[in-house]
Amino acid sequence: xxxxxxxxxxxxxxxxxxGLGMALHWGSSQVALHFQxxxxxxxxxxxxxxxxxxxxxxxxxxxxxxxxxxxxxxxGVDSSRQRLYDAMAELRDAAIKAAKAGEWREKPVDLERVAxxxxxLEASEYRFDEIERLRQQGKHGRAVQTLSAFSxxxxxxxxxxxxxxxxxxxxxxxxxxxxxxxxxxxxSHQIAVAASSAAALFALVSGALLLRGFxxxxxxxxxxxxxIASGNLSHRIELHTQDEFGYxxxxxxxMACELDHQREKLQEGNAxxxxxxxxxxxxxxxxxxxxxxxxxxxxxFLADISHELRTPILRLCGEAxxxxxxxxxxxxxxxxxxxxxxIAGLSTQLGT
Numbered sequence: 001x002x003x004x005x006x007x008x009x010x011x012x013x014x015x016x017x018x019g020l021g022m023a024l025h026w027g028s029s030q031v032a033l034h035f036q037x038x039x040x041x042x043x044x045x046x047x048x049x050x051x052x053x054x055x056x057x058x059x060x061x062x063x064x065x066x067x068x069x070x071x072x073x074x075x076g077v078d079s080s081r082q083r084l085y086d087a088m089a090e091l092r093d094a095a096i097k098a099a100k101a102g103e104w105r106e107k108p109v110d111l112e113r114v115a116x117x118x119x120x121l122e123a124s125e126y127r128f129d130e131i132e133r134l135r136q137q138g139k140h141g142r143a144v145q146t147l148s149a150f151s152x153x154x155x156x157x158x159x160x161x162x163x164x165x166x167x168x169x170x171x172x173x174x175x176x177x178x179x180x181x182x183x184x185x186x187x188s189h190q191i192a193v194a195a196s197s198a199a200a201l202f203a204l205v206s207g208a209l210l211l212r213g214f215x216x217x218x219x220x221x222x223x224x225x226x227x228i229a230s231g232n233l234s235h236r237i238e239l240h241t242q243d244e245f246g247y248x249x250x251x252x253x254x255m256a257c258e259l260d261h262q263r264e265k266l267q268e269g270n271a272x273x274x275x276x277x278x279x280x281x282x283x284x285x286x287x288x289x290x291x292x293x294x295x296x297x298x299x300x301f302l303a304d305i306s307h308e309l310r311t312p313i314l315r316l317c318g319e320a321x322x323x324x325x326x327x328x329x330x331x332x333x334x335x336x337x338x339x340x341x342x343i344a345g346l347s348t349q350l351g352t
Contacts, residue, residue, distance in 0.1 A: 012202065020195040027188035035181060040098060041174035044110075045167060047091045051117065052163045054084040059155060062128045066135060066147055088117060113166050120159055127154070217241065217249070224252055234260060312346045319343055 095110040134143035227235035237249040
């Protein structure tokens with residue numbers, strides 16, 4: 001069904017977006033991790049550089065004092081020693097912190113290297129003190145020989161390789177972190193491009209398929225509504241599908257059929273009503289003609305009655321006036337009798 005296909009397209013699109021988001025989130029977290037490791041490696045490199053600088057400065061001050069036999073200012077040596085031990089403590093704290101955080105698998109090696117640096121510095125203090133005692137005892141040759149051996153074997157042979165190895169290790173860590181960072185960025189870029197391309201292709205294909213399955217039913221429904229709106233209730237939508245559009249077309253055709261049936265019944269009712277109105281109109285015309293005939297007869301009847309009444313009444317009035325005029329001349333009883341008989345006859349005629 002159409003809604004199932006639409007839901008499937010939405011679900012797959014959501015999965016694409018979710019997967020792309022998860023990939024980008026993982027890539028960004030990995031980029032941040034490798035960037036942090038790179039920064040940690042560069043900071044460790046700087047700490048080893050500082051340790052090397054402070055150690056050689058301190059060694060030079062002690063060796064210059066032992067070679068020349070001139071006591072150096074205590075504040076200068078103590079300050080140099082303090083800076084050296086501060087650099088050593090900073091390196092140790094950073095190595096311990098990184099080991100606890102688990103940034104690098106090589107951090108136990110760093111702790112071991114820091115421990116070797118600490119042991120070397122403690123041993124160097126003991127050797128410098130031993131050479132100083134030999135010099136104070138007047139054994140200058142042996143002191144110089146011991147100092148030279150310490151410088152060649154310990155400082156140049158042990159400390160310098162240890163410093164160089166530590167710096168090289170941090171350089172390698174920084175290089176590895178940078179390479180992983182670049183590789184991860186390239187991989188993230190490829191994943192983003194691939195996912196975007198796949199999502200775009202899926203959206204294009206699914207959109208085309210949905211449009212193809214959506215356009216024909218919609219056009220059929222639009223044509224059906226236009227036909228119904230124009231009064232063509234006999235129009236039927238030919239859409240035989242099992243989806244929502246097919247359901248809508250079936251009910252639309254059923255509605256059109258019902259409207260057509262109602263219109264036929266309405267037309268039949270109108271025809272019957274027109275017939276009855278025509279019959280009633282003819283009846284009214286007949287009754288109107290009858291009324292007109294009766295009115296004519298009434299008028300003629302009233303005219304006849306008026307004529308029949310008017311003539312006797314006038315004759316009665318005339319006879320009465322004659323009697324009244326002749327009564328002044330004292331008419332005899334015979335004349336009265338004749339007049340009254342004539343009036344009685346006219347009255348009988350009026351009654352008839």
